[in-house]
Amino acid sequence: MNKIEVIITDDHKLFRDGLRSILQQFDDIEIIGEASSEIELMRMLKEGYDPDIVLMDISLPDGNGLDIIKQMKEEYVSIKCVVITMHADGQYVVKAVKNGAYGYLLKSVDQAELVEAIKTVGLGKKYFNAEVSQLMVTDMALQQDQETNLSERELEVLRLVAQGYTTKEIANQLYVSARTIETHRVNIMRKLNVQNSAEMIKKAAKCDLI
Amino acid sequence: MNKIEVIITDDHKLFRDGLRSILQQFDDIEIIGEASSEIELMRMLKEGYDPDIVLMDISLPDGNGLDIIKQMKEEYVSIKCVVITMHADGQYVVKAVKNGAYGYLLKSVDQAELVEAIKTVGLGKKYFNAEVSQLMVTDMALQQDQETNLSERELEVLRLVAQGYTTKEIANQLYVSARTIETHRVNIMRKLNVQNSAEMIKKAAKCDLI
DNA sequence: TTAGCACTCAGTATAAATACTGATTAACAT
DNA sequence: ATGTTAATCAGTATTTATACTGAGTGCTAA
Structure with missing residues (x-):
């Protein structure tokens, strides 16, 4: 079985190191690069990096992380993006999904779930756990609650x-x-x-x- | 602990009987009524039935089951609707959620999950399992795939x-x-x-x- | 280097929407 | 009965949008 090739994108070196440390333990996952910003990520992709998965924080210093998902999906169709973030916000989840993300992980998840998510996405399936789905559902339900009273x-x-x-x-x-x-x-x-x-x-x- | 009061709405008597048979085994769930159509359901609610949960098929003979969720939610705020259906269709899930459903179950679920869903919703939380979430996510991602190419x-x-x-x-x-x-x-x-x-x-x- | 596209700008004429002033009728719930 | 709302209709003036005709510059990718 081929390894799942991953690029980690996050502006905090320590967090990248932590992820790398966790994922290194798995033979079927390989970190082929790290980026500290969207610009750096895009430059790497342009230079020929071809990961299966980009694991990406969406609170990066340069611009909106959610928009880059869409951009990346357009330019590099085969790359799957997994969002990893501290933002437990339904609107973000919805936006991420609509922009083509394959997964959305809160930074509160444990190792096991991170790995499961990567493996799931590596198989081409999407990974959204119950908590995240809940956020999404709640947000969508809220949007609808604006009463209109039109005849x-x-x-x-x-x-x-x-x-x-x-x-x-x-x-x-x-x-x-x-x-x-x-x-x-x-x-x-x-x-x-x-x-x-x-x-x-x-x-x-x-x-x-x- | 109070029992969770449920009304079953489905046009097939046999299916209603089956659900009743399953749910009767649980002391904390009580079937307080059955309806075979939306009209009958609304009539029952008007007559004073006040369930915690309406378990509802959305392929009823009279009209669109999804619309009635919204209607019911407006008129009877406290009633929570759980959709149970054979339609594994993301659009239906999205619509159900937007209309205020508290849960969406495929008819392929097992007893355990049905009961878990009812108990979860009984606590005021929403229940959408991984499979259903998946449908929803896939559908939303599709919708976004209409390329626009605007500058x-x-x-x-x-x-x-x-x-x-x-x-x-x-x-x-x-x-x-x-x-x-x-x-x-x-x-x-x-x-x-x-x-x-x-x-x-x-x-x-x-x-x-x- | 040529073709395509983004972005910019112009005149003239007609069609449509908007802002302001109003009004009547019927249904329905308190 | 009375108030509220939906649904209908009117005149006048102004602002906007649309339809038609165009064109020049500068960038980029084939």
């Missing part, structure tokens, strides 16, 4: 607006005057607590109304 | 548009002419393959570009 008619209008129909077109479709639709739009914006159509559609999309 | 500048403009700034305002902020911003808008819409600003914002929101 049926308003929802209907909102959906048509979001589909790109103009006020006039909607009026024709619903057999009412354009004035009516305009009133609806104003009321919808008031209820969603936004100032204009762009924000209205954004908020509607975020709240899954459309 | 940095275009993303910047897009985000400002979504925040409700007008073309002129954006032009002032970025120290370029309004023409330039208009060109950007047109290019963004072309790249996102949409016909107007409303669709542009909707698509951007759905793809988490903003």
Whole structure:
């Protein structure tokens, strides 16, 4: 069996050393490099490093660690990113998942779980433990809790607006005057607590109304 | 300790009987009712049934089971819904979570896990096992895979548009002419393959570009 | 070195949205 | 009964967006 090749990315040398020390004990895992920043990581990849897994802290000094996951995934399709962080924040987890991360580990995990995560991801599967899943679930449930109280008619209008129909077109479709639709739009914006159509559609999309 | 009061909702009597038979063995769980449809369930709740948990199949004959979770949550805040279904579909899981479900079980789970889920939810915590979390994660990662290829500048403009700034305002902020911003808008819409600003914002929101 | 793309900018005309002022009717719950 | 809300409709003026025609510069990768 081939070794799982890993690059560790974290701005704290001591932490990198610790990880290396732990992972060195396993014959099927090999640390092929370390980076102390996103820039350094990207430079290494550009220079030809080709790890199976990048183990990455997302509170790096240069920029947002979550964005780099996406970037890396686009440029180096085969590399799988496992986030390791102290941030027990559902939004971070969701963002990481959406950006293509293969795993999300809290720094509170133990050795055994770290290794299990790496091996799981090494097989091409994703690794998110119960705690992390919980964070994600809780966050998603919260997002939905923004009550809207739009009437049926308003929802209907909102959906048509979001589909790109103009006020006039909607009026024709619903057999009412354009004035009516305009009133609806104003009321919808008031209820969603936004100032204009762009924000209205954004908020509607975020709240899954459309 | 109080018993966890459960209503089983499923359109197959045999399945309800099976669940009842399993759960009856546990002293701290009590089946206080059964419903064979959403309508029946809602009627029971209206009549005063007040379960801790509703164990619900989401492929019921009358309407979409996922929507009823939301409805129930709004009208009966204290009731926790646990979905039990044969649909191993990430989108369903995501939707269930967003609608406020406290758990999602595949019909392939065993007795032990069913009971564990009920007890966990009974304590007010959510229960989503590794398999289900996996489905959810996979689905979310997929959604993100729609490539966009917007340039940095275009993303910047897009985000400002979504925040409700007008073309002129954006032009002032970025120290370029309004023409330039208009060109950007047109290019963004072309790249996102949409016909107007409303669709542009909707698509951007759905793809988490903003 | 040439082709493509990002980014910038222009005029003219029309279509649409927004801001302000209002109003009537019907349903529904306190 | 009375207040609240949904749903409908109106005029006028202004601001924005859109559609059509374009173009020049500078970078980069084939």
